[in-house]
Amino acid sequence: MISITSDVIDPDLLRRTLFDPGAGAFTSFEGWIRNENEGHSVLRLEYEAYEPLALTEGRSILTEAQDRFPHLHAHCVHRIGLLEIGECAVWVGVSSPHRDEAFLACRYIIDQIKIRLPIWKKEHYADGHSGWVNCERCGSHA
Numbered sequence: 001m002i003s004i005t006s007d008v009i010d011p012d013l014l015r016r017t018l019f020d021p022g023a024g025a026f027t028s029f030e031g032w033i034r035n036e037n038e039g040h041s042v043l044r045l046e047y048e049a050y051e052p053l054a055l056t057e058g059r060s061i062l063t064e065a066q067d068r069f070p071h072l073h074a075h076c077v078h079r080i081g082l083l084e085i086g087e088c089a090v091w092v093g094v095s096s097p098h099r100d101e102a103f104l105a106c107r108y109i110i111d112q113i114k115i116r117l118p119i120w121k122k123e124h125y126a127d128g129h130s131g132w133v134n135c136e137r138c139g140s141h142a
Contacts, residue, residue: 001017001062001074001075001076002054002055002058002059002061002062002075002076002077002078003055003076003077003078004049004051004054004055004077004078004079004080004119005077005078005079005080006079006080006081007079008079008087008088009030009077009079009087009088009089009090009091011028011030011088011091011093014028014075014077014091014093015028015093017075017093018073018074018075018093018094018095019095020073020095022071022097023073023095023096023097024096024097024098024099025095025096025097025098025099025101025102025103026093026094026095026096026102027093027094027099027102027103027106028091028092028093028094028106029090029091029092029106029107029109029110030088030090030091031088031089031090031091031110032086032087032088032089033045033083033084033085033086033087033089034085035085037123037133040123040125040126040127041125041126041127042085042123042124042125042126043085043124043125043126044082044083044084044085044124045082045083045089045121045122045123045124046081046082046083046121046122046124046130047078047079047080047081047083047089047119047120047121047122048080048119048120048122049078049080049117049118049119049120050118051080053117053118054078054117054118054119057116057117057118058076058078058113058117061076061109061112061113061116062074062076062109064108064112065094065105065108065109068104068105068108069096069101069104069105069108071096071097071101072094072095072096072101072102072105073094073095073096074092074093074094074095074105074106074109075091075092075093076090076091076092076093076109076110076113077090077091078090078113078117078119080119089121090110090113092106092109092110092113093106094106094109120132120133121133121134
């Protein structure tokens with residue numbers, strides 16, 4: 001399951017949705033908003049997404065993970081909107097019969113989410129400026 005939300009992410013609630021008596025392992029990844037990036041003091045972040053494509057591609061990623069690591073349960077939630085320092089921006093959870101599968105699947109899912117989903121991050125800086133992250137050539141024709 002994958003979802004895009006403007007609501008606060010509750011990792012404890014999400015973890016409980018992955019409980020399976022046949023699972024011997026659970027692992028998760030939480031991406032938090034930090035107050036510094038590349039020498040800039042960050043006040044908050046803003047996420048935007050093209051939700052229909054993000055959900056379709058996200059489901060494909062979770063299906064791929066389940067094909068690679070059978071008997072897996074996985075869930076991913078990504079925030080959109082304005083987020084403050086310390087808030088959770090993205091959560092991935094995986095339960096599996098074995099720890100190695102859980103670790104590897106969780107890593108695979110978050111790596112693919114960051115590469116493939118149309119979700120953009122804008123940082124708001126203490127000096128009053130803001131900028132889209134990893135979008136140096138956005139809008140350029142070069």
